[in-house]
Amino acid sequence: MDITIHSTYLPQDDPEAAIAFYRDVLGFEVRNDVGYQGMHWITVGAPGQPISIVLYPPAATPGLTDDERRTITEMMAKGTYASINLATKDLDATFAKLEASDAEVVQEPTDQPYGVRDCAFRDPAGNMVRIQELR
Numbered sequence: 001m002d003i004t005i006h007s008t009y010l011p012q013d014d015p016e017a018a019i020a021f022y023r024d025v026l027g028f029e030v031r032n033d034v035g036y037q038g039m040h041w042i043t044v045g046a047p048g049q050p051i052s053i054v055l056y057p058p059a060a061t062p063g064l065t066d067d068e069r070r071t072i073t074e075m076m077a078k079g080t081y082a083s084i085n086l087a088t089k090d091l092d093a094t095f096a097k098l099e100a101s102d103a104e105v106v107q108e109p110t111d112q113p114y115g116v117r118d119c120a121f122r123d124p125a126g127n128m129v130r131i132q133e134l135r
Contacts, residue, residue, distance in 0.1 A: 010082050010127050012055040015040040017124035025101045076126045083128035091133035095119045
């Protein structure tokens with residue numbers, strides 16, 4: 001069997017802020033930008049890498065009840081709904097760029113007891129973005 005990771009999904013509730021963060025701060029390329037029925041999907045990814053992140057409007061998820069949508073909105077606001085782990089060769093430089101962008105710092109670069117050095121931020125939708133240093 002030959003299976004690869006193609007894309008992952010993170011919710012977003014402000015397309016312009018999502019693009020500004022993922023393209024302008026993290027340096028990802030915008031691969032697709034689609035609006036449909038008042039909603040907006042943005043696909044981004046690191047240049048030269050095939051895996052994409054689809055930033056999607058949670059309201060587009062089929063079958064959700066109003067209570068579930070409300071819960072998702074509350075969890076996004078608290079930063080407990082979705083997360084992603086990224087990696088970089090220079091964690092300190094990446095942290096400095098993110099910090100200068102006014103992104104919400106959750107954790108400064110730290111040597112973790114489980115063997116990685118990482119930091120954490122929230123994107124504009126509240127998603128946890130952890131960045132590990134490649135060794």
